[in-house]
Amino acid sequence: MKIPFIPYGHQWLANDDIKAVVAVLKGDWLTQGPLIDEFEKAVVKYCRAKYAVAVSSGTAALHAAFAAAGIGKGDEVITTPLTFAATANAVVYCQGTPVFADIDPRTLNIDPKEIEKKLTKKTKAIAPVDFRGYPAELNEILRIAKKHKLLVIEDASHAIGSEYRGKKIGSIADMTIFSFHPVKTITTGEGGMVLTNNREFYERMRVFRHHGVVKKPSKGAWYYEIENPGYNYRITDLQCALGLSQMKKFGKFIKGREEIVREYNRAFSKMPEVILPLEKPYAKSVYHLYVIELELSRLKAGRRQIFEDLKEQGIGVQVHYMPLHLHPFYKKKFGYKKGDFPVAEHYYERALTLPLFPKMTVKEVHTVIQTVKSIVSKYRV
């Protein structure tokens, strides 16, 4: 018998999403039509921010934000090693230098005390990541940024919908990045967005996503100039139709995630072989990922064995993430080495991401719990 496979994340599309996209296909605009503005407005309203620029991916959003911030050759951007490669890669696109600062072992987000140790004259920005959807320690980070005149560019690819001290993520940092890849909490297929309250950043990013085209209507309706070459980072109306339709159901998606997390927490908090990350009362996570740490001293098997056993049983576990400083490019180019960020490395060696997506059935949730329990008990010392 083939064991059904439960992936670690999955989009939730329904007939209304399909109808919304088909309506665009039947209309006049496939791209650069009215739905881009509409989608931006919907997200801005939801996050209580001022401006948004929707682009073709979360990575393009990061690139646009770092470019708008003026990151250039030799400029340093402090970020966490525990993130997807795009966070640091986008700094490299701008010829900047990503400078990693270790994480807090309890929240798994960048540790403000470690940020302070990494400040130099070349530091231009701090780029915290809201890992798993759980907000980074933004008050502390903003305080450091203010003191040293730095920008805060928040990679909230996991965290649209999360809240920090009563404010929605998206309205707090100088610029905030969202991703709408299908594993994220709402999707446009591919897609991303930058939110900001700064008019100048907003205008720069609109030009950046469309080749660097600056229109000069006083010289004719056709007339434009390129002052700096931009990129084609446009999002399409097709994608924005999907995004708008997903936004309408976002509350339901979040509730679904919360219910599964409650079930998981109830089961796993009783297991001494499993460590759950800490949540503070003033931060509300949208739960993009459900991550656990294995207490390896209580187990006869390593993470790899347990990962493979779970996969074999149909549980689509993942590992988020191998710390970025361990990738060959970051080692070679910036001289990082194993041992540089012991907290992130310690986490990585024990980390597992379990399936979490709102369309999961109660039965699937229980299958995950039972399978983890039985594999852990098999290896218990």
Ligand SMILES: *Cc1c(COP(=O)(O)O)cnc(C)c1O
């Ligand atoms: C998904 C993700 C990105 C990149 O988003 P894409 O839309 O896939 O380009 C960037 N940073 C983090 C932390 C992510 O999880």
